[in-house]
Amino acid sequence: MSGERVRPRVAVSSCLLGAAVRFNGGHSRDRFLSDALSDHVDWVPMCPEMDLGLGTPRETLRLERSPDGPRLVTRRTRRDLTAPMKALATERAAVLRVDGYVFKAKSPSCGIHGVPVHTGEASADRRDRGLYADGIMNAHPLLPVEDEGRLHDEVLREAFVERIFAHARLRALFEGDWRPRDLVAFHSRHKMQILAHDPGAYRRIGRLVAEAGTCQRDRLAAGYGHAFRTALAVRGTIGRNVNVLQHCLGMISDHLDPARRADLVEVIQSYQARHVPLSVPLALLRHHIRGAGATYLRDQTYFFPYPDELRLRNHVPA
Template sequence: MNSQVRPKVAVSSCLMGEPVRFNGGHSRDRFLSGELDPYVDWVRICPEMEIGLGSPRETLRLERSSRGPRLVTRKTRVDLTGRITSLAAERVRVLDVDGYVFKSKSPSCGVHGIPVYAGDTAVDRRGRGVFAARILDAFPLLPVEDEGRLNDALLRETFVERIFAHARLRAFLESDWRARDLVAFHSRHKMQMLAHDPAAYREAGRVVAQAGVRSREELAADYAHAFRTAFARKAGIGRHVNVLHHCLGMMSDSLDQARRADLVEVIASYQAGRVALSVPATLLRHHARGEAAEYVRDQTYFSPYPEELRLRNHVPA
């Protein structure tokens, strides 16, 4: 398989160590700026700096209104909602990325649990940052997280898997592809998509079946939607087990009884939460290489992102 495509990922600038926080500091995230950095092309964004607030600056908060949450400076009571939403609209027109990592707890960039105030009382703690909300409304299938949630091993792996899948799709659709190339691309992603959303995989397959009949533009749009929809659903243990058994079944005739039994046992250990997904996946890929099972070997399921990230090493809860 070709080397991994580098995802383009938007990120709140402070998470990469830029001193753009309200207090003049930063919120450098070790995973983003360290482990993930060699494999990703970052698009750094700080909406508060881009509308001219500077750093340090007065703190902001969300306030309830009849028109929805407003972004307001805490002391001077300046309403910044219009400036932030205008900036978001400009960004939406030009943003071409495979994912976005927002700063948690930010009234402009927070994705989850931002308090909305009425006077001095937080009346809703389920708010979303004004800038982030506009981006998510415009790109509902874009892989999005905040750095706090990326501390969870499963959420981290899911996000990274999605941005690399989106990057491969982007690179493919930007190439001079033909109908047979779309068939091959879809085929290589079969197991990975089945682990996420079998229904979306089948829908993508129906689109692929029309290759050579419909226009490239229509095919690209419909296939991209089905592909991204598939990866928007988290891959569960049960679907991983089904995929692992499916791969084993395709190699079964070339394996002796002892090796088949070993693989079945390892898959059961993963299902029971005794070993990480990396264990059965690595063994299956090893046997696929040894038995020259090219179809299984070339599945993106076995190499969804650079192995150096070691994201499949957590044991499922």
């Protein structure tokens, strides 16, 4: 197992870490973020309402429908904060250097989905984003983004955490004095992880890396970075994981006796049938990979996309 431990930098709505910045003077501390994940990431707390000088406690805000798009207004005094909030989002997006963002759910400024847009006293629909979150997400479409509510879902939580750690490793590579051979080595470690998300991208990125020695450095970084982040944004599936598990089994099959090989086949089939979580075949494969001395597989990020302590692959697929 690789000793590489890069800490993601993750922007977060301050209230989710326990800061008393909510409209009512309180907070919305989330246990997974402030306890479990805090040991492994570097948070970049942000609160757009506080940054606009609204203070706390403060008048509540809401989105209202208009011909020019949703407008952010205070409920009682009818102060229109649309322009300053959009300007803040543009300013922040221009300098944002993070590996992910966790927003406050349902907030008219920070919500990423299901935010009500009002027409008069009626709530017209709940399909919009908060004004600030919309600016950030439009400027960084490949940035891993979630809200604390969606992170209660085990599948979404695992997908988000996997992506922020992958983004962090890529950022660490490109922030250093890297050479084409370093990118080749990085890609080699991530091959199985990419394959589990997007087999088509796996082939396309492979062709890009094959030209690493002849491509201009900045162009190579931009092209690889976009392709890598796009591939990881594709949701992994049971079928794609089974494909990777079987691929890895094939690479060590000659080192296994028939009984051990049969055990691995059986446990992969159990995962495919949704009887056991992904952690079960992965643990058995990792054990046999170490025994076979298969260095290439041992170093694959697919087997340790984030710290094992987070225990995010222990859910049985629905």
